[in-house]
Amino acid sequence: MILTINKNGTITERNIKNYDNLYSICNYRNNNNFELLHNWNEEYFLYGKKNGRTGNENNYNFTDITEKYYGTLCIIKKINNEYESLSINEWSEFYNKQLDNSSSINNIETISHIKEIDDILNDIELTYEEYEVE
Numbered sequence: 602m603i604l605t606i607n608k609n610g611t612i613t614e615r616n617i618k619n620y621d622n623l624y625s626i627c628n629y630r631n632n633n634n635f636e637l638l639h640n641w642n643e644e645y646f647l648y649g650k651k652n653g654r655t656g657n658e659n660n661y662n663f664t665d666i667t668e669k670y671y672g673t674l675c676i677i678k679k680i681n682n683e684y685e686s687l688s689i690n691e692w693s694e695f696y697n698k699q700l701d702n703s704s705s706i707n708n709i710e711t712i713s714h715i716k717e718i719d720d721i722l723n724d725i726e727l728t729y730e731e732y733e734v735e
Contacts, residue, residue, distance in 0.1 A: 602686040606674040610660040612689050620677065620684055623648050627673040638674070639666055641699060645692070649674035664700055 603620075605613050605627060617626060624635040627649065639647040649659065653671025661674065678687040 602688065603678075604676040604687055604689060604692055606659060606661045606676070608657060608659045608672055610662065612661075612692070614687075614689055615675075623675055623677070627675050629672070638668075638670060639663075641695070644678060644680055645687070645695065646677050646679060647674060648677070 602614050602616050603623075603626065605615050607613065615626060622632075624632040627635070629635055629650075634650050634652050635648065636651070637646060638649050638651065647663075650671045651668065657671050659670045659672060659674055676687060676692060678685040678691075
């Protein structure tokens with residue numbers, strides 16, 4: 602089982618037997634510009650197109666990816682070159698865990714940056730008028 606992500610962002614589980622023509626599972630007539638777009642942990646692989654017509658952008662929110670993708674995308678799971686079945690629940694758990702890990706790193710960087718600003722501000726002596734809050 603693989604996942605397809607329609608351009609409106611909805612995910613569907615699809616049973617397939619042949620992984621050779623993933624582009625056809627995504628409703629493309631040919632494999633022109635259909636490629637591996639991203640992978641997570643060398644286990645989850647995102648396929649689709651980077652190029653397309655305006656209005657055909659895929660609206661799924663990949664928070665860790667800034668590129669635009671077009672049309673229907675698919676996600677497969679592969680471990681040691683063996684295809685594995687992938688459910689929506691498994692994908693959601695994995696992806697949310699990925700986001701939590703990257704958010705933690707971003708939060709640590711943000712907290713560190715805020716502390717640096719606080720240290721700088723603490724070194725500045727303000728007059729009563731400058732310190733007063735409106």
